[in-house]
Amino acid sequence: MSRTSAAVEPPADAVRPVRHPDAPAPGELLGAHYGECFGCGGEQAHGLHLQARAGEGVTVTAEFTVRPAHQGAPGLAHGGVLASALDETLGSLNWLLRTIAVTGRLETDFVRPVPVDTVLYLEAEVTAVAGRKIYSTATGRIGAPDGPVAVRADALFVEVKVDHFIDNGRPEEIRAAMNDPDQVRRTRAFEVNP
Numbered sequence: 431m432s433r434t435s436a437a438v439e440p441p442a443d444a445v446r447p448v449r450h451p452d453a454p455a456p457g458e459l460l461g462a463h464y465g466e467c468f469g470c471g472g473e474q475a476h477g478l479h480l481q482a483r484a485g486e487g488v489t490v491t492a493e494f495t496v497r498p499a500h501q502g503a504p505g506l507a508h509g510g511v512l513a514s515a516l517d518e519t520l521g522s523l524n525w526l527l528r529t530i531a532v533t534g535r536l537e538t539d540f541v542r543p544v545p546v547d548t549v550l551y552l553e554a555e556v557t558a559v560a561g562r563k564i565y566s567t568a569t570g571r572i573g574a575p576d577g578p579v580a581v582r583a584d585a586l587f588v589e590v591k592v593d594h595f596i597d598n599g600r601p602e603e604i605r606a607a608m609n610d611p612d613q614v615r616r617t618r619a620f621e622v623n624p
């Protein structure tokens with residue numbers, strides 16, 4: 431059962447997404463965009479530590495293991511954590527477009543409960559682009575990459591300038607990010623125009 435709303439349906443003038451020529455090759459890990467990111471950062475003790483891998487076209491795959499820190503009901507993943515895993519996987523797609531974008535809307539279907547220790551196999555794809563709006567879709571399967579679908583999502587990301595973060599982020603983290611040569615390099619790479 432999927433009840434996708436019109437807000438995440440591409441408009442008639444949307445175009446197919448174009449993979450950036452410098453996007454990582456299919457099979458390559460994308461790496462974290464920020465060490466403290468709850469979704470992908472290696473420095474967040476209870477984060478998802480999700481690792482996304484480039485696929486063909488504008489697609490990615492990712493895996494996320496549900497840990498005890500991610501529970502909602504006893505022994506089961508919290509729905510918000512599963513939505514975070516979908517959000518992070520969908521967000522990582524924008525790296526293949528070399529576009530900085532944030533989630534405007536995320537519509538999630540929770541199809542099956544996901545027990546602790548389960549590996550969630552995620553796949554995501556950008557389906558269309560209309561100006562600053564990026565439309566994408568994702569599924570998360572349990573047990574195996576071709577296992578039963580447990581969660582799925584449709585999303586609208588909106589392209590932003592790096593100023594979005596500089597103007598809105600807490601100054602101490604922004605300062606630290608700007609002093610981290612690695613973060614600056616990642617951000618510059620994002621800013622390259624196609």
Ligand SMILES: CCCCCCCC/C=C\CCCCCCCC(=O)SCCNC(=O)CCNC(=O)[C@H](O)C(C)(C)COP(=O)(O)OP(=O)(O)OC[C@H]1O[C@@H](n2cnc3c(N)ncnc32)[C@H](O)[C@@H]1OP(=O)(O)O
Nearest residue numbers: 437463517518521532533534535563588595607608614617
């Ligand atoms: C060196 C130091 C610096 C550090 C650099 C770091 C680089 C990091 C790199 C990468 C980070 C990636 C992070 C990934 C993490 C996973 C993804 C997330 O969880 S992101 C967090 C959650 N999301 C938000 O916090 C957004 C909060 N919302 C906003 O800021 C605004 O609402 C925003 C930007 C989404 C839109 O605001 P507007 O003023 O720019 O633009 P308007 O005109 O409102 O919208 C543009 C178009 O989009 C539609 N739109 C916007 N929101 C919509 C919605 N919710 N539903 C439907 N349509 C929507 C509008 O109707 C409009 O469409 P029409 O052009 O008129 O056709």
